[in-house]
Amino acid sequence: MLRGKHILIGVTGGIAAYKVCYLVRELVKGGADVKVVMTEAATKFVTPLTFSALSGHDTVSDLWTSNQSTNSEIGTRHIDLANWCDLFVIAPASANTIAKIASGQSDNLLTVLALATTRPLVLAPAMDADMFINPVTQKNLATLKERGCFVIPPAEGEHASGLRGPGRFPDIDPIVHFIEDVLNKVTQDLKGKKILVTAGPTYEAIDPVRFVGNRSSGKMGFAIANAAALRGATVTLVAGPVHLETPRNVKRVDVESAKHMYDAVMEHVKKADAVIMAAAVADYAPVSPAKQKIKKQAKQETLELSLASTPDILASLGEKKKGTTLVGFALETENGLANAKEKLKKKNLDLIVLNSLSDEGAGFESDTNVVTIIDKKGKSEKLPTLPKFDVANEILDRVKKLL
Numbered sequence: 001m002l003r004g005k006h007i008l009i010g011v012t013g014g015i016a017a018y019k020v021c022y023l024v025r026e027l028v029k030g031g032a033d034v035k036v037v038m039t040e041a042a043t044k045f046v047t048p049l050t051f052s053a054l055s056g057h058d059t060v061s062d063l064w065t066s067n068q069s070t071n072s073e074i075g076t077r078h079i080d081l082a083n084w085c086d087l088f089v090i091a092p093a094s095a096n097t098i099a100k101i102a103s104g105q106s107d108n109l110l111t112v113l114a115l116a117t118t119r120p121l122v123l124a125p126a127m128d129a130d131m132f133i134n135p136v137t138q139k140n141l142a143t144l145k146e147r148g149c150f151v152i153p154p155a156e157g158e159h160a161s162g163l164r165g166p167g168r169f170p171d172i173d174p175i176v177h178f179i180e181d182v183l184n185k186v187t188q189d190l191k192g193k194k195i196l197v198t199a200g201p202t203y204e205a206i207d208p209v210r211f212v213g214n215r216s217s218g219k220m221g222f223a224i225a226n227a228a229a230l231r232g233a234t235v236t237l238v239a240g241p242v243h244l245e246t247p248r249n250v251k252r253v254d255v256e257s258a259k260h261m262y263d264a265v266m267e268h269v270k271k272a273d274a275v276i277m278a279a280a281v282a283d284y285a286p287v288s289p290a291k292q293k294i295k296k297q298a299k300q301e302t303l304e305l306s307l308a309s310t311p312d313i314l315a316s317l318g319e320k321k322k323g324t325t326l327v328g329f330a331l332e333t334e335n336g337l338a339n340a341k342e343k344l345k346k347k348n349l350d351l352i353v354l355n356s357l358s359d360e361g362a363g364f365e366s367d368t369n370v371v372t373i374i375d376k377k378g379k380s381e382k383l384p385t386l387p388k389f390d391v392a393n394e395i396l397d398r399v400k401k402l403l
């Protein structure tokens with residue numbers, strides 16, 4: 001897996017920097033071409049010369065000094081290195097660098113590269129236990145995971161400071177395996193495939209300020225779009241009203257109502273190899289939304305709304321299906337498997353992903369999910385609690401086999 005791969009290692013300031021020498025050596029031994037960038041703080045722990053000797057390339061730590069190995073103009077070094085790598089591994093990733101990357105700061109070569117590269121980013125956090133468990137660090141890591149960064153879980157144990165707890169730099173072998181797994185996942189195995197994903201709720205207007213809709217954060221659909229783009233697919237994401245960042249290399253089309261979503265999907269489905277409908281589309285919409293805000297009437301205890309069914313987007317796609325792989329989602333509160341299987345059949349789907357509401361680690365705003373994936377033959381696989389990004393890759397692994 002490592003042979004011929006371009007791996008850029010970013011070393012930040014922390015005592016674990018010395019362990020990264022062994023990591024570089026293992027990666028080179030495995031056949032990878034490794035280049036190292038360091039922050040200024042990292043150079044206080046290990047000299048750039050050590051990494052140059054181990055990698056066989058000059059080690060760079062600033063944007064301004066010229067050298068030979070990057071073989072590039074100083075002004076474009078960040079872009080050249082960002083494009084050169086197949087993977088950017090930041091190890092050890094200090095709390096400070098994690099915070100900077102999470103907020104998009106780019107005040108040194110390493111953080112500029114993290115911002116500039118479109119290649120997968122792997123972080124190996126290493127810091128004192130108290131810094132690691134600090135909610136700010138945890139929040140920053142959660143943000144980065146949500147954006148599709150891969151985070152190597154740190155080990156637990158005694159730190160250089162004498163403190164015990166999580167945040168230790170893991171052993172080299174598990175890190176190398178982690179890197180191999182990521183390379184495996186992002187081998188651009190979906191290159192040339194066009195995938196249409198929907199995400200989020202739809203809002204059906206009652207009047208200019210109120211709506212009917214489903215609860216949905218959109219996180220699952222965005223994770224699928226992100227993972228598919230990282231794997232090389234051309235991705236269009238039709239998103240209902242959610243406040244989430246658009247994943248890199250994804251074309252986003254914002255919609256509000258089920259009717260808007262229907263129109264956007266029908267417009268973009270023509271060229272799609274697969275459609276993954278993760279959106280929680282409202283099944284009913286007010287028949288005639290009021291033009292002005294509906295005022296509360298003094299003596300009126302109840303208000304009746306007349307609703308009409310919205311177009312079933314997936315069922316329409318299923319009706320005229322010609323070779324497009326169709327994946328639906330089902331959220332059930334009872335008889336989950338039976339209901340999901342019936343939906344798969346009724347809507348002529350290839351796969352359906354049954355979401356759980358009751359399992360721990362699942363739910364609307366959660367960053368993890370617990371799903372069961374059911375195929376056309378009725379075979380069902382319940383996955384363990386996983387980050388939504390991992391669930392996305394599990395779904396895509398199965399979609400890939402059907403394309």
Ligand code: CTP
Pocket residue numbers: 258277278279280281282283310311312313314315327328329330331343
């Ligand atoms: N779906 C759709 N258009 C709709 C409603 C749902 O395309 N108007 C899609 C969803 O995106 C999801 C799948 O159909 O992928 C199943 O949605 P769900 O709401 O669970 O199913 P319904 O058929 O609406 O059944 P019910 O609400 O009765 O459970």
